[in-house]
Amino acid sequence: MEEAIEPDMRFYPSLNSFFRRAIRPEVRPIDMNPKAVVSPADGKVLHFGKCKNGLIEQVKGVDYSLKRFFGRWEETGFTMQKTSDAQFAERLKVHSENELYQIVIYLAPGDYHRFHSPADFTITSRRHYPGGKKKF
Incomplete structure (x- = not known):
């Protein structure tokens, strides 16, 4: 949860929204090569x-x-x-x-x-x- 933009699990209204949670962009930088x-x-x-x-x-x-x-x-x-x-x-x-x-x-x-x-x-x-x- 420390990777998520919103780390508080109470923020997510459903299990589906929890699974699709957004993460902070710097957590998974994409190699642009x-x-x-x-x-x-x-x-x-x-x-x-x-x-x-x-x-x-x-x-x-x-x-x-x-x-x-x-x-x-x-x-x-x-x-x-x-x-x-x-x-x-x-x-x-x-x-x-x-x-x-x-x-x-x-x-x-x-x-x-x-x-x-x-x-x-x-x-x-x-x-x-x-x-x-x-x-x-």
Whole structure:
């Protein structure tokens, strides 16, 4: 709580507002070097590596298809019905020699729960990706 802008827990009207509490800017200075990799959130890295055959590995103990994870792409020219997971992953690359990587960051209840972007942008839509134990 010593990192929070408002350290008094009584200030937060709900558990949600507590988890999303703002911290003092000097607590997490962001490396502005354009070659630096900056995490969007606090947490513990559980898994990282290359995406293989169009799959994201070890998200909540389950492998996920990138094609299914990103959702419906018909509106942007992708046709999912005739595209395998591996083909879909290849089509995501700007250059064929690039690789796709993924990282799973676990946020424990005591971790800072705000997310930060390394890019300046405006969110125009959002989508909920439910968890669970079924194959995605």
